[in-house]
Amino acid sequence: MEETDLRLESSLWVGNKRYRAVLTGWHFNWTEVDKKNIDKKTISVPVAEVIGVEEGRVEILPQKSIEDTDKDFTVFYVKRSSSGSSYGLLWRLGRTQFSCLSRVLRDQWTKHLRAALKTHSPLRPNRLLVFINPFGGKEKGRKIYHSLVAPLFELAGISSHVIVTERANQARDHLLKKDLTGFDGVVCVGGDGMFSEILHGLIGRTQQEAGLCENDPAATLQPCPLHIGIVPAGSTDCVCYATVGVIDPVTSALHIIIGDSQPLDVCSVHHASALVRYSVSLLGYGFYGDVLAESEKHRWMGPLRYDYSGTMVYLSNRSYAGIVQYLPADPLLSSPRDRTRCLSGCGVCSRSTERLFSHSSDAGSLYSSHLSQFSSDTEGEWVSVEGRFRCVSLTCMSSSCPKSPLGLSPSAHLADGTGDLILVWDTHPLGFLKFLYRHTSTQDQFDMPFVEVHRVKAVRFSLPPEKEEEAYEEIRGSSGGIDEEAGYIETVSRSGSQVSLAETGTGREMTKEQKTTTPFLCGLCCSKAPAVSVWNCDGEILPTTEILSRIHGQLVRLYARGIEDGAAMHNCGEENDKCDSRYTLHK
Numbered sequence: 178m179e180e181t182d183l184r185l186e187s188s189l190w191v192g193n194k195r196y197r198a199v200l201t202g203w204h205f206n207w208t209e210v211d212k213k214n215i216d217k218k219t220i221s222v223p224v225a226e227v228i229g230v231e232e233g234r235v236e237i238l239p240q241k242s243i244e245d246t247d248k249d250f251t252v253f254y255v256k257r258s259s260s261g262s263s264y265g266l267l268w269r270l271g272r273t274q275f276s277c278l279s280r281v282l283r284d285q286w287t288k289h290l291r292a293a294l295k296t297h298s299p300l301r302p303n304r305l306l307v308f309i310n311p312f313g314g315k316e317k318g319r320k321i322y323h324s325l326v327a328p329l330f331e332l333a334g335i336s337s338h339v340i341v342t343e344r345a346n347q348a349r350d351h352l353l354k355k356d357l358t359g360f361d362g363v364v365c366v367g368g369d370g371m372f373s374e375i376l377h378g379l380i381g382r383t384q385q386e387a388g389l390c391e392n393d394p395a396a397t398l399q400p401c402p403l404h405i406g407i408v409p410a411g412s413t414d415c416v417c418y419a420t421v422g423v424i425d426p427v428t429s430a431l432h433i434i435i436g437d438s439q440p441l442d443v444c445s446v447h448h449a450s451a452l453v454r455y456s457v458s459l460l461g462y463g464f465y466g467d468v469l470a471e472s473e474k475h476r477w478m479g480p481l482r483y484d485y486s487g488t489m490v491y492l493s494n495r496s497y498a499g500i501v502q503y504l505p506a507d508p509l510l511s512s513p514r515d516r517t518r519c520l521s522g523c524g525v526c527s528r529s530t531e532r533l534f535s536h537s538s539d540a541g542s543l544y545s546s547h548l549s550q551f552s553s554d555t556e557g558e559w560v561s562v563e564g565r566f567r568c569v570s571l572t573c574m575s576s577s578c579p580k581s582p583l584g585l586s587p588s589a590h591l592a593d594g595t596g597d598l599i600l601v602w603d604t605h606p607l608g609f610l611k612f613l614y615r616h617t618s619t620q621d622q623f624d625m626p627f628v629e630v631h632r633v634k635a636v637r638f639s640l641p642p643e644k645e646e647e648a649y650e651e652i653r654g655s656s657g658g659i660d661e662e663a664g665y666i667e668t669v670s671r672s673g674s675q676v677s678l679a680e681t682g683t684g685r686e687m688t689k690e691q692k693t694t695t696p697f698l699c700g701l702c703c704s705k706a707p708a709v710s711v712w713n714c715d716g717e718i719l720p721t722t723e724i725l726s727r728i729h730g731q732l733v734r735l736y737a738r739g740i741e742d743g744a745a746m747h748n749c750g751e752e753n754d755k756c757d758s759r760y761t762l763h764k
């Protein structure tokens with residue numbers, strides 16, 4: 178046996194085979210001895226990916242059982258496998274039972290492995306606050322947590338305080354008001370809507386404590402100190418898919434246990450000097466807004482409601498007038514059409530960390546000058562376009578999800594402080610269908626004459642003056658002659674009205690003001706098309722149409738590491754732009 182401060186080396190047995198086991202600073206390796214050189218295979222587990230070390234011969238499936246022998250110990254660790262349909266890798270719990278020559282040696286191994294774990298995984302949580310939405314997705318949140326996740330947390334020695342929500346916004350309110358001391362992170366068992374609640378709670382709480390005003394679009398917000406873990410149990414599960422690469426509760430639980438850390442850009446949405454909401458995945462007007470509004474009527478269908486509503490809205494064949502203004506990001510840093518992907522260890526994102534946090538006060542003043550001089554922009558950086566759009570979408574990340582494995586913007590970055598603005602100009606129905614369909618494959622959805630994509634730092638959307646007037650007309654008309662049965666869905670902003678998060682509620686229900694006189698799906702059955710659509714903000718309907726949104730780089734951190742490329746399972750060990758070929762989109 179050899180032992181130094183962190184290193185330990187000895188013979189160990191697995192079954193009746195002898196191995197040479199070595200614990201170096203960062204890795205735990207074991208290689209079969211007594212075998213011809215050519216066949217020698219080393220199993221190497223990064224210490225950061227060890228889940229737990231237990232004395233004796235331990236099983237956790239189908240139930241935890243311990244055979245308390247004094248020369249044995251069991252190591253649990255992360256094991257990867259390809260996920261088949263998804264781009265990311267599935268993580269599973271690996272387990273190996275080792276036997277030593279003596280109890281003293283066994284105790285040395287367990288002591289060293291546990292000490293190495295502490296040293297190499299500083300962000301591993303000890304205590305977690307878990308929110309379960311029992312009604313998300315297929316209503317399996319409770320079962321998923323208790324049967325798949327809780328046993329892993331227990332094995333890893335994590336204590337958790339579990340709250341099964343009884344109403345919408347309970348998790349958000351808890352995070353805004355209750356004592357959070359002692360918690361290292363918050364776990365969301367649910368979908369994108371539930372994640373959004375937790376996001377709002379944590380960002381709001383952090384700004385309250387820092388004395389910062391969330392309403393000011395120019396404010397440099399304080400990053401949240403608590404990590405968020407997502408256990409997918411929703412309908413779209415886009416945030417989970419885009420940050421982990423698979424929708425799999427066990428994979429997510431293992432990322433949480435080892436304390437992985439993935440920063441995430443967040444977009445704040447404002448109206449008339451007030452914060453409306455935050456968004457991380459989709460802020461979409463037109464098609465995606467209409468799909469969400471329609472889908473709310475069919476919640477009983479579960480996740481299928483989006484396909485049904487998508488088809489109905491597609492058939493209604495609508496476009497909307499609007500003025501879009503945007504502040505482009507530095508084109509030298511990256512481009513939404515550079516055909517690279519943001520993957521685990523992304524070089525573009527790590528370089529952004531430096532840029533985002535080294536001169537945060539300068540960045541704040543730069544933004545304030547841009548945002549306040551918005552209408553008379555002297556620096557000429559803002560770009561303005563006007564016309565009719567099928568949809569206007571802003572996404573801070575790729576927004577990949579099982580429906581669209583590469584996402585709304587396949588080359589967007591999770592943590593570069595920018596978002597991608599996608600403008601789909603009005604076009605013939607088949608063209609738009611082709612655009613939608615390309616989201617399901619690796620075909621470039623931006624390579625179409627009626628589509629534009631821009632990497633941006635801020636976006637403003639407003640209605641052309643005549644449409645604003647029409648929108649008012651629709652509201653006025655609505656007080657007298659709404660045909661409720663025809664289904665009225667449109668949101669109309671009331672210029673100058675102050676909208677705060679507290680007033681917007683869950684955002685999933687329509688407020689009175691949001692109903693207008695124009696029947697939904699009128700493209701199919703009647704002549705008059707609605708003047709305005711609604712904004713879909715990560716699955717919530719916004720109560721305003723005219724908005725100003727701004728990207729806040731790396732405002733929150735998730736227990737994740739970005740997508741690990743299944744096609745490149747080799748251990749590169751380099752920052753990923755050194756292995757760029759792996760990160761290029763395949764045609």
Ligand SMILES: CCCCCCCCCCCCC/C=C/[C@@H](O)[C@H](COP(=O)(O)O)NC(=O)CCCCCCCCCCCCCCC
Pocket residue numbers: 368369370371411412413414415458459465468469483484487488491492576578580581584585610613614616617713714715716717
């Ligand atoms: C023809 C096939 C078209 C497939 C088009 C796929 C585009 C998918 C882009 C998905 C972006 C997802 C961004 C995430 C949004 C979520 O935050 C948010 C909330 O999720 P939650 O309920 O789980 O909490 N989800 C959503 O707003 C759902 C948006 C989903 C839009 C899907 C639209 C499906 C369209 C099907 C059209 C079919 C046309 C067929 C015509 C014959």
Ligand SMILES: Nc1ncnc2c1ncn2[C@@H]1O[C@H](COP(=O)(O)OP(=O)(O)O)[C@@H](O)[C@H]1O
Pocket residue numbers: 309310311312313314315341342343344345346366367368369370371372374410411412413414683685716
């Ligand atoms: N106990 C509850 N009852 C009703 N709604 C809830 C509850 N808990 C959370 N919600 C709300 O349900 C909405 C949808 O939840 P989510 O978990 O995202 O599922 P889905 O992906 O199916 O939409 C969220 O907006 C959230 O605020």
Ligand SMILES: [Ca+2]
Pocket residue numbers: 442573574589590591592593594595596
């Ligand atoms: Ca981004």
